[in-house]
Amino acid sequence: MTDAMTAPDVSALDAADPLAHFRARFQLREGLIYLDGNSLGALPMATGERLAGVVGEEWGEGLITSWLGAEWSTAPRRIGDKIARLIGANAGEIVATDSTSVNIFKALTAALSLRRERTVILSEATNFPTDVYMMQGIEAFSGGRVKARTVAPDDIVDALGDDVAVLLLTQVHYKSGRVRDMVAITRSAHDAGALVVWDLSHSAGAIPVDLNGANADFAVGCGYKFLNGGPGAPAYLFAAARHHAATPILSGWFGHARPFDFEEDYDPAAGIARFQCGTPPVLGLAALEVGVDLMLEADMAEVRRKSLALGDLFIELMQPLCDTYGFVLASPRDHAERGSQVAYAHPQGYQIVQALKEYDVIADFRTPDIIRFGLTPLYLRYRDMVETVERLERVCATRAWDKPHYYQRAAVT
């Protein structure tokens, strides 16, 4: 820190933090400040043992009998019911399976099947790319009958014309962390005769979500971000009970009413089970369940309160660096509009993120110039905010980022 900045004493905040005890439930190396839990959540201590049990006993000893004996076959719905408690859904409205991208396809095509007279899938142009790519794939597959349409973020509601079948929107924007008003937008879409698919990848486990309170139609989201389910964890799909008659286009045998009757023709299962496709990813689901169980132990209102407090502190501490080194806040200050991350724009953003690793701080970079600092209240401390800004100050003051190899963009940022 420069002399002008004296680090505030936040030890009282950490001492009074009702979530502080959760940190010991994660494997985190001393000294490391991990601000990328919005991209890959940290490893829960219990995951290794659980996976060893699933591999050694359930798979190794139980072999195929574990589909029933170890309840593998019902894991997608069991874990779906647990995720439902985190995001305001009912039991029987969520399955945990497949990737978010695949679940976007399933949810969009299900919604299209409920609005056959309409042809447009609407989204915002700056949505997470895979969401828009999946829309474009559906357009191509439909031979152009279905149109993928994107508009500027603030034009979404005005773009809800009478040709829009379904709106696909991410509740918390992956770069800025801006939060959309799920209640108001869902109502506008319904008033316009459209359905909505909400992408909750940066919401579940990060902010309180009430899908049924918002009268949501469909939702999808990631298991490996704030839910700490591990790299490539299964994602989840929510379909409101009133939409369970929608026709699944990915008509795989695990969504069949009687998969083990091996019938010749597809007959979708009743309820949420029809939104499954193939054999569930059992190992991934086991790790995901540990992360979800851990999240369920925390009071979501406390998680939100701490997330906002961490963000407020971080934004305040960053102000001198904005003035001196040119960081520009790219996230809303307003609590109602800010998710669980704080982003800054900086022309040397990529190099700065690389240099921060030398100082044992992991953040991430999103093109063209955004540095994201993910705030995960279960394992971050107030003092981590102070130390991050101190280390970032050193990176800037010493120009540690200005090294030739930091100008080479890696394949994963």
Ligand SMILES: *Cc1c(COP(=O)(O)O)cnc(C)c1O
């Ligand atoms: C992370 C993320 C995804 C990732 O999708 P995968 O299929 O799991 O790779 C999708 N949408 C949004 C909004 C995301 O933030």
